[in-house]
Amino acid sequence: MTDVSQSKPPSLYAAREPVFPRRVSGKFRTLKWWIMGITLAIYYITPWLRWDRGPALPDQAVLVDMANRRFYFFFIEIWPQEFYFVAGLLIMAGLGLFLFTAALGRVWCGYTCPQTVWTDLFILVERWIEGDRNARVRLFNAKWDARKIRLRLFKWTVWLLIAVATGGAWVFYFADAPTLLVDLFTLQAPLTAYASVFILTATTFIFGGFMREQVCIYMCPWPRIQGAMMDEQTITVGYRAWRGEPRGKHRKSAEAADLGDCIDCSACVNVCPTGIDIRDGQQLACITCALCIDACDDVMDKIGKPRGLIDYVTVEDQETETRGGTSVSIIRRILRPRIIVYTALWGAIGLGLIAALVMRTDLAFSIEPVRNPVNVVLSDGSVRNAYELRLRNMTGFDRDLEISLEGSRNMVLELQGQDTRSVTVPADETLRQRVYLTAPANSGAATAGATEIVMTVSDENSETTASEPTIFQGTGR
Amino acid sequence: MADNKREIDTATNTETTGHEWDGIRELDTPMPRWWLITFYITIVWAIIYTIFMPAWPMINSATPGILGYSSREEVAQELAAANEVNAPLDERLANMEIASVVEDPELLRFATAGGGAIFRNYCSQCHGAGAAGAVGGYPNLLDDDWLWGGTLTDIQQTLTHGIRYEEDPDTRYSQMPAFGDILEEEEINSLVQYVLSLSNQEHDAEAATAGTELFMDNCSVCHGEDGRGMQDQGAPNLTDSIWLYGGDPESIANTIHDSRFGIMPAFGGRLSDEDIRKAAIYVHTLGGGQ
Structure with missing residues (x-):
């Protein structure tokens, strides 16, 4: 038995192999x-x-x-x-990434x-x-x-x-x-x-x-996720091994007849920005930039062979071609259920966002009933509730907003610190306004437990209104 | 478990701990160097920190550290900075008629916000965080009924000098006599029925009629012949729906029999004049201000 205590455990570190991508056109x-x-x-x-x-x-x-x-x-x-608009856009971006990866790989x-x-x-x-x-x-x-x-x-x-x-x-x-x-x-x-x-x-x-x-190979999570997003029918950059192999130098001698179209010129490797050999098949480091296609097409033109030795091709088509069959058209590769479902989902969220955008209002408010105390009995026996309103003016100009109570109720609505029921909300701001609602002594709302009411905020100039339901809390006796 | 037989694992070239459980041996993989370096750096950092910053607990405080940092001092500085920013507004508030503050929206907002903080610190213990008070002597500040007046000036006066607060010579005073020593039980009952009738509550009409004269003789000096009270005297209005000590027959009988003696402390001297003004303005905005 050899003494292994002197040798070090294998290192997990891989030094970077420098990559010098060659210029290519195509x-x-x-x-x-x-x-x-x-x-x-x-x-x-x-x-x-x-x-x-x-x-x-x-x-x-x-x-x-x-x-x-x-x-x-x-x-x-x-x-x-x-x-949620931004969240919707992010979901669309995510689904879009799924869609494009399923159809066209990375x-x-x-x-x-x-x-x-x-x-x-x-x-x-x-x-x-x-x-x-x-x-x-x-x-x-x-x-x-x-x-x-x-x-x-x-x-x-x-x-x-x-x-x-x-x-x-x-x-x-x-x-x-x-x-x-x-x-x-x-x-x-x-x-x-x-x-x-x-x-x-x-x-x-x-x-x-x-x-x-x-960054692509070690830091980015996407190369790992793409494995789940792609399938055999995804169009991606591939090498037609059935055509290229066995590879060998291009010679006009008789023995060359047994060789495939690949002349092993390394043009595809030399132009690759991640320094891989696409002829090794699908791999994590391939970002499908397609520069190897341009490089190989150029070589095929020079040696008088048809283009497409390296090409956008599906795994399934490669197998079909290897058996001697013909590949399926690109249209049929794209019009398949998975892609259609992704597109439909993507479109549905998009339409939802557009609908939300069209129906979006530039006037909104919320009501927070003051619950400490729930109500105040005034000296004449009437009952008052207070509400904290947050009025949102989502336009670029000041607006006079009138606050009113929906329906015909005999309650008195007053705005704290205002003589009228109207208040000016500055442009692009949220204004807090306390509103008092008083029900007369012995009236239904004053003696009931809770009465449902609806407050309305309206802007006369733009004829915009918004309504919010809330509750008037009576004394319950 | 075997004895400590440290040996080298052939697959990984790593020493084992020598422990073995059912044939499973544990590798003694050394800590990654980056981890150890980080660990030593944190130790060095901790030592440096204890030199510069307060660290070691002593009996009464902690070692101050050579930078002399103190979080209390920092708070004091921040408070001083905030006070400096607010100084011009405070000065304006102190030098104006308190009643005209409503005409200055900026000052009103400043005073209301500051007054709210003061109220929560000094007033909410009795009057409640929502200023609704409590039956039993803590007035509700939200309603429109005021014992000593609900204008800004009245509220400022009450806050500054208190009510029945003997340490303040300018405090306002009202004291209802305990009629338990003066009137018979039956007379008190008649009075209760009369007082109930004043606020249109259920009452015994016969007893109430008997109580009318008693009321005129004993109560009307302060509460008025119509029972509507007198704010100058701090005498409550007996005809409305608001009862500081309860408006049921039993509570009213207790009030007449033993009298009440609620105390509001004076805040003049405890709070600055501006702060009292802020608190008064805040209370005034709560819905009952006159």
Whole structure:
């Protein structure tokens, strides 16, 4: 028996294998450039869009106003109690992710995930400064001479500028962008803003520049979840092994006749941003960015073979093709029950949210009956209840709201501190108003236990009304 | 369980604890280094903390720490800062006619909020958190019946000097005699019936008629010939529905027989003039203010 006490337990740590994705062109690369441009534009430009809501409200089209507890999205203004709109959108985002994953695999990861988009951008900068794959590999292996230091410093500086712009853009969603921009540079901005910019700059710089595919492989939960979301009929990036194998160098000799279409040129591996070999089959590290399809199609064109050795293809179709059958059309892959159910659910929640938005009122109130004490007997024997009303004016202008009692009751309604039954609620504010309701001595409501009543708040100018039920508590004798 | 026979597990190259249960041996895997380092850092941090901040309990207090931090001092500073912010409003409140505070919405809001806090601290013990008082001598401040007047000035006066509060020379005083020593039981019963009739309660009409003269002779000086009371004297209105000590025959008989002597402490001197004004304004807004 050997003495094992000297040897160490196996390490769980895997050092990162550096990845140097080669430049590629093709239809998916073009699509990805467009998506990158559009998503980055949305992110950077949105906080600068303006939307006029009147003098009392901010004019930023998209604004999360934490201090005043408001969320503005173009014509929509959400109050905290309407957070279900945001919850609904999040559920739609989740279901949308299920839908797209079931239909097209990890299309989110490959095209629109911020990690992918920013990494793509950082690689673009890297390629521009240090050159394509081979030059970068050489530079990586080179000694730290003046040229390497110069190139690296330049690259890191550009990355850092992008990272600062990214972190900077984030905080503009939470405050008036033009004001905050000036404040940031004149050191007038709140500490939270600087801390947010710093943290997001650091994460962008580190995630986009250095961690890259490690974020997808080790940090992100989505690759694990996708296993449950995809099935054999999901269209995803795959290698047609039946066509490619056995792989071998492309030669015009007779022995090449036994070889498949794959010439083992490693083009698919070299362009892969996560450094995997798609020919090994479906794997956790594949973000389905489709760049290997572009790379392989290019090679197939050159050697005069049909495209699609690496292709968007379902697992089921690959098996059918291996047996010699023909694959099912993409339409039939998408129009299947699972996808239709996801789409229906997604659409139902969307319609529900739209309906809620259309029926949303800009005038609302709540009644809190004062229960300490439940009632007060006045000197003439009449019974008074007090109510704490919270009147919400969800518009951008002041409104005079009249409070009344529904139905013909012989009770007297008074507003604390007001001579009339009307009160002015400032724009975009909630006003607390105490309301007194007095039932005459020996009347039904005064002597009964509890009487159900309905209070109405109305705005004459806009002819808007809101009603809430509550209870008048009599003496019970 | 075997003796401590520590050995090396061949599968993992890790030492075992030497304990064995039914053939199962326990690995003695060392703590991860990052965990140990974090643990040592927390120890060092704790030592540094006890040097700088109050930490070790002594007999009367704790070691102060060289930073001299004190949470009480922090509260005192925050209170001082809050008082400084409120100082201009306090000054305005102190220098104005209390009755005209309703014309200044900002000041009214400030005084009501401050008065509410004062009320909960100093008044709610007797008058209740909702200011509804309690039968048995604690007036309900929400209704429209006031023993000593319900205007802002009246309430301010009552708060400042109290009622029947002997330590304050300016306190307002009213004392109903205990008629148990003066009148016969039957006479008291007649009076009770008359008083019940004043507030339209169920009563014995014959006894009430007999009580009329007794009332005029003994009670009307303070309560008035019509029984509506006199706020200058602190004499309650006997014709309304509100009874501080209960309006049933037994309670009224007790009141006449033994009299009542409720005391409201004076807050002048205990509270600042501004605070008394705030409390008065708060009470005035509760629904009964006149």
